[in-house]
Amino acid sequence: MVSESSAAKERRRAELRDFLRTRRARITPGEVGLVTSGTRRTPGLRREEVALLAGVGVSWYTWLEQGRDINVSAEVLDAVGGALRLTEPERAHLFLLAGLRPPRPHEPVTATVGPELRRLLDTWAPHPAILRDRYWNLIGINAGTRAVFGYDDADHNCLVSFFTNARYRDLHTEWSAIAPEVVAAYRADAAHAPGDPVFERVIGELSRASVEFAELWARHDVAAPTQAVKAVHHPDVGDLIFDKTTLAVIDHQDWYLEFYNPRPGTGTAERLATLMRTRTLTRA
Structure with a gap:
């Protein structure tokens, strides 16, 4: 994580102490299958019980809850989060308070659009x-x-379509100039999840399907997606120029909305209206 001041680190550790203590206090031993006897002065679980459930040492967990400066791994924090039955947002919060970057939740590829x-x-x-x-x-x-x-219904991935959908490629009069930027942007996104099997599958399948992609991927160029303008030459209505805005979907991490707005002064809005009207009449 980014370096922080001593005062900020102390505040983070104090919040970590309070967070772990309150999460521990809300769980009863019976909820996690622990058998107890006698009177308990501690609300919820004891520290040694959390350590037992997480498979870590009692001293280590005590130091963690005390906010001491100790080495913490993502695997151990995952185990603590499981023992405390943390929700996904709580788990991410625990990682941040412990000074680690939260792992990215894995959104199902087949998730349904609401x-x-x-x-x-x-x-x-x-x-x-x-x-x-x-x-x-x-x-x-x-x-x-x-x-x-x-x-159309055969298109399932923007990158794959960029290289393999002949109609989509033909729309881009500057396709060869744009292609290196597109591949470099995809490499930048994939770098956030090294070893991710879905990224590897897309890259592997496209490398076999497109020699052009394979050659560009071998360059190892990396760049942030900066293309704010998308211009195509449509065979029916001519040049269409759009300003592209990408927005993150807050309740689906790693989902993004791309909106294309006709660029003023280019005649795109009028040509787009003509295109849509023609398609409506054709289907009528």
Whole structure:
């Protein structure tokens, strides 16, 4: 973690003491299968009982709860969090108070899009909107995205489509210039989760499917995603230029919303309206 002042460290340790003590006090021995007898003056679990449940030494856990300057590993904190039956937010809070970076919760790849997010995507139409995860898997798209970028039911990942969807590639008149930036941005995202099997699967499958991707990936270039403008040449209505804004979904860590807004003064809004109207008439 970033270095902190002595005063900040002391405040963090004091909060760690209070947090662990209150979490311990709310659990009764019977809730975790411990048999007790006689009168207990300690509300909830005793320190030695938490240590037993977590599989750590009593002295070590006592020092942790006292906020002493000791070495703490993520594995041991996970065990303490399990013993105290911490929720996901509480577990992340414990890591922060102990001076460690919280592990990122693993969002199921097949998670269902709730009605609120679905309505948000659809309300943004006719402007394109995308809901994706940290692997760039497409979780949800709207009608504008289908019409403008040519996504269909076969598209499941933004990076894969960028290299393998011929229609999507043809829309980008500067595809060759953009491709290195796209791959470098994906490497930056993957670097946050070394060894993650989902990232490895996307990279492996795409490396076998696209020689161009494999060559760019071998460069080991890394860059933050900075493309705030997305320009495509649509075969039906011509140039479409959008300002792209990416927002994190607060209740789904590692989910992101990408909103595409027609850039003023480019005629994109008018051409987009024509495109959507034509598609509506064609389907009628």
